[in-house]
């Protein structure tokens with residue numbers, strides 16, 4: 676009972692706050708109008724579709740991936756769709772120097788940055804782990820380390836614009852497929868998924884999932900983890916942590 680008395684009120688407050696903030700504002704495409712946005716991994720798949728949505732909303736976009744030829748096509752389609760401006764910078768996110776310089780160049784092209792959408796992922800095949808540690812290193816570098824490098828490089832511009840960082844995990848698509856036999860839900864098409872990601876970014880939602888089924892939110896959102904996070908953060912003095 677003592678436990679309930681101590682923890683129930685904060686838990687309730689947490690959930691009320693969560694629902695208040697997540698349902699507070701409605702998305703309007705104008706939110707992206709004139710915004711300066713970087714999309715990585717934008718030569719195909721979800722990244723490409725995000726670039727097109729942003730273009731339709733009148734944003735400035737800089738897209739990147741390795742394949743120059745494909746990026747060129749994405750940029751010209753963005754311009755057709757009504758992008759305020761559209762550029763590409765090709766290169767591999769295996770290269771940390773490229774990642775850093777890319778953000779600086781993109782910032783120069785657009786005159787700032789409002790949103791950094793991190794979406795690229797290395798093209799590993801879905802095989803059982805064969806013990807090849809080089810492949811692990813490569814995916815850590817492309818799928819994780821470059822995300823850190825890009826974010827750090829973008830932070831000064833994002834602070835200035837009060838901007839945001841959006842991290843895409845396309846594995847969500849695969850994850851949904853994995854549980855779809857049990858839940859009988861289909862993965863949303865990538866066009867729709869791309870739009871949901873942009874909406875979530877514009878509304879600064881903490882997490883967004885592919886489809887809007889309550890079950891997906893519940894299973895992937897993992898309320899148990901959120902409650903634990905909330906409770907354990909209570910033991911930290913975050914002010915001191917930040918000021919240090």
Ligand SMILES: NC(=O)c1ccc[n+]([C@@H]2O[C@H](COP(=O)([O-])OP(=O)(O)OC[C@H]3O[C@@H](n4cnc5c(N)ncnc54)[C@H](OP(=O)(O)O)[C@@H]3O)[C@@H](O)[C@H]2O)c1
Pocket residue numbers: 715716717718719720721722739740741742745766767768769794795796797798817845846848849865
């Ligand atoms: N998108 C879908 O509709 C869909 C559906 C089912 C399954 N999936 C799976 O979900 C995963 C991710 O999907 P997705 O749409 O996000 O990925 P994707 O279509 O494979 O696109 C990945 C993006 O990252 C870029 N990229 C790859 N390696 C890079 C590197 N070293 N440096 C910089 N950019 C790099 C790719 O362009 P470059 O190759 O030009 O660099 C591409 O633009 C994939 O495994 C995919 O097979 C996707």
Ligand SMILES: *[C@@H]1O[C@H](CO)[C@@H](O)[C@H](O)[C@H]1NC(C)=O
Pocket residue numbers: 766770771772773776
């Ligand atoms: C890494 O990127 C930088 C900047 O784009 C470039 O000058 C350099 O040649 C690249 N290195 C490799 C190994 O591709």
Ligand SMILES: *[C@@H]1O[C@H](CO)[C@@H](O)[C@H](O)[C@H]1NC(C)=O
Pocket residue numbers: 798799800
């Ligand atoms: C991924 O891309 C690299 C470089 O383009 C290529 O050498 C490699 O074979 C590709 N791997 C897979 C699993 O498609």
Ligand SMILES: *[C@@H]1O[C@H](CO)[C@@H](O)[C@H](O)[C@H]1NC(C)=O
Pocket residue numbers: 837879
């Ligand atoms: C930055 O954005 C946050 C979240 O939307 C908002 O609460 C805050 O007031 C903004 N700050 C400035 C300086 O615009």
